Amino acid sequence: METYLLDWANLLFRWAHVITAVAWIGSSFYFVWLDDSLERRPARTDLPADVDGELWSVHGGGFYNARKFLTPPAHIPGPLHWFYWESYSTWLTGFGLLTVLYLFNATSFLVDKSVADWSAPQAVGLALGYLVAGWAVYDLICRTFGQMKRGDAIVGVLVALYVVGASWLAAHWFAGRAAFVLTGAMLATIMSGNVLMVIIPGQRKSVAALQAGRKPDPIHGKRGKQRSVHNTFFTLPVVFAMLSNHYSMVWAHPLNWLVLDLLMAAGALIRIYFVKRHTADPGAWRWAAAGVAVLLGVIAWLAPAPPSSAAAELPPPSYAEVRRIVGERCVLCHNAQLASKGVMLHTSELLLGHAQQVYQMAVVQKLMPMNNATGITEDERALLGRWYLAGAKAD
């Protein structure tokens, strides 16, 4: 019953998380596009002094006229709309999903004993610490170097190096899948932290100063802009880190942290392309080309070696061998008492009924045994594969 309810919590958090993330990324993309597409001086001589730019757009049968003011105008006639719940609700639902999936099942999902042998409470503590420290160190980098001369560039380089270091650490502390999700969750925490701790408070202070008849401190605008640029370039990498944990070919690699960093870099390059394209930069395509080149490089790098011809010529293995392997490597977590994900493999009938899933999980995707808890060998995986491809028969 408990697993059943946890599965529901998982499904509902995931659903809500995808929807809130779509809303957040959608509004973020929209405002980046809007800002880059505004018509400004000198092309537009007719703009009032306090208006930085303007554009017209059409959507859903209506025509919209957006104007950008760099400081809040003295009088705002209607309510001022803020955009932050998209970000907060994405973080909250994501943290809920992380909790029901990874923190409640720390021994199966967070810990891989061949990486680091933590107890469940240690692993949970480390995962939470990783998220909190992730934000604290990033914030320190921005505050220390952000306002220097060429501060944006210095911070950009330091943050990139910091992400590489953090992903390396995650890959040396947690199971591959968890390392990818936690690195993504750390970046996502930074993104929401930027909204909660820097961007929105800065905007509130500027509005309050103007309403009190004072000139707002420009530091708020500068700081907010720097964080908002980081958030723009984090979006594609974070979504990649979140989705990639379904693909063992990326996280099961011995240098999985490097794989993750390269693929996140490809995402950031592609995001730069989109941003440049809005400003009609004719060289924008180079960024997309660089991102695609990195992707293709990783695809070529991770390509599995072709099966040796000797293996293909071997006769199909005996069913007794198959039962022995499944008995030793799988039944521990797939039996009448403990049926992980409802899968039981302790009788011949059940094994034959699940042959296709066994092949998928243990041979193709290598997701099972979970974190290879039972130490299955590559030869045993290959043997299960030959048995399945020869028709998965019980002799």
Ligand code: HEC
């Ligand atoms: C240490 C425990 C453990 C061992 C050993 C183990 N599994 Fe699993 N298995 C799990 C857990 C936990 C899940 C549920 C995973 C999830 O919810 O994503 C699972 C899920 C599965 C699923 C269902 C996957 C799905 O998403 O529908 C299959 C099939 C499976 N295992 C096959 C195997 C095979 C084959 C072996 C042996 C080669 C094996 N398992 C060994 C723990 C284990």
